[in-house]
Amino acid sequence: MSFRFNFSSEELEPTENESNDSTAQSPIDKYDSLSSLFRFDKRPFVPPSELIPNNLNDILPSTLVAERVFFPTCEKSVLYKRHLSDVKFQLAQEDNLLETDYNGDTRILELTADSDIVQGVYEGGLKTWECAHDLVEFLSKNISNLDFEGKKILELGCGSSLPGIYILTTKNPFRIDFQDYNEQVLKLVTIPNILLNTLLCPKSEDFFNGTAEIDVPERPNLLDQVKKSRFFMGDWSGLTDIINLNSEQEKYDLIISSETIYNTDSLPKLYNVIKYSLKRPNGIALIAAKSIYFGVGGGVLPFRHLIEQDKVFGIKIFYNAEAHVKREILMLTFLDSFIQ
Template sequence: MSFRFNFSVLCFTSEELEPTENESTVQNPVDKYDSLNSLFQSDKQPFIPPSELVLNNLIDILPSTLIAERIFFSTCEQSVLYKRHLSDVKFQLAQEDNLLETNYNEGTRILELTADSDIVQGVYEGGLKTWECSHDLVEFLSKNIINLDFEGKKILELGCGSSLPGIYILTTKNPFRVDFQDYNKQVLKLVTIPNILLNTLLCPKTKDFFNGTTEIDVPEYSNLLDQVKKSRFFMGDWSGLTDIINLNSEQEKYDLILSSETIYNTDSLPKLYNVIKYSLKRPSGVAYPFFFIMHSYFT
């Protein structure tokens, strides 16, 4: 289904993801797009293995204040969402590096990468940046919110980054749980989790709270951690992710899976496909992966 001029959304139902006799063909449904790989060549690095980020406190995650900005959506003005400003994230990364005895660590590496490139495969997957497709997915959800039943449902956002689509559902339709996955641990700690708290406990859901950028005090309340513990957080590569999530039954699987702007190399498409395939509840589960399409290369 075409959503905008240069963005597309796929809707996978769990019935369409049933195993077939020729599994190898199913696992790579985009072979015809292999020529796109040449546009994104980079030095390949070993992928970070998947794991779960378990939080027992927020001391090492949240500073005393957060710089928040209001997100505006062109087609759903009634939606009120906030996110942490990128400059505030980078400031915390740099500040944490200065407090460490080592001269070179993950925070320093990510800061260098964001200065030179949006993405370096296997090292940094672009989660600090809020990509345009996440706005598109929020707008898609808001347009179809009447027809989408999220009440009491389990939802997973893959490659969440700023996590705007997952947070939109979390704050709009009272789901049972929304879980989040991103490649980099630092993205979950410094972007995803602060954004969840900004939209659930720290910023009131009123249009007139602020319209630009403002500084938000972070109180030392236990309910902040309680809010975060309502979700699970996963990091690392998609390969083996379903083993970490540990979905032993259909009931434990997800009713809805979201993903926006997570594919820039077709090598990753089989991984994304398989996570969706083995994590989606049957027969009612639905997945909405949004991604950028370079039309001139898909003819």
């Protein structure tokens, strides 16, 4: 199986150990074990759990404001997502509260006004990040090489869920599950976006000034569509216990994630979810990320170092050469079936 992302062969990263120059000096060279690579924050995190939607009355308003999402290198690929202003309007109306932070209850609306991310409280899921677009474009360019038919797929840190929804609407997977840190993100963004791209799919004539107001009818098949997926929320630590993967056959054929390696504290937890949730020997994980996240310390290098030290996965890396800030897609496959 071969993959390309509109890149020249010179832009492909060597496989997992070819790029390790033992003479190179790096800030991480001083660490001599995986456990010492990362510091763990002492603050509490939202524990993982499963969101089981039994009705949509407490999730969906009577109308959704949708916007089209275009992908420059894939002109035929168009997805729809809920407009952020519509999300904020619902939040203001319902006076929703986010999980308790360290000074009392904090409204998610106030958090998004001040910061993209508040570690352990809000992890940026309401915003659609650039690497989610990269991952959709990568998938669309390689769709003929990726066999999703009847497969189980998990999107970690899904947010607006564009990559997972692209697969959902393009192929016929057995099931796509979605995980985000915040319950509100799943309810306000992920689930509405799934419906906007399936049963509530807008028509081109519905759009005015870039948006369309879509009526949400009370139809049982809306809930039926949502129940085709499982939804998980909270921290990655302990997530595999909640998913309850008792056998290799119950694990995922593909795990996708974008913009989730920005914080070094959470890298081991993300990696462990991938490692213990991906089906052997042919499972694939695709991680889209910026090479470096300025100000927070995360990025591709520390994540690669963690993977290479563990010696479970091989890595193939694709670059988006046109990005202002270097962005990459990591393909992880088990070493005993490494894709050359």
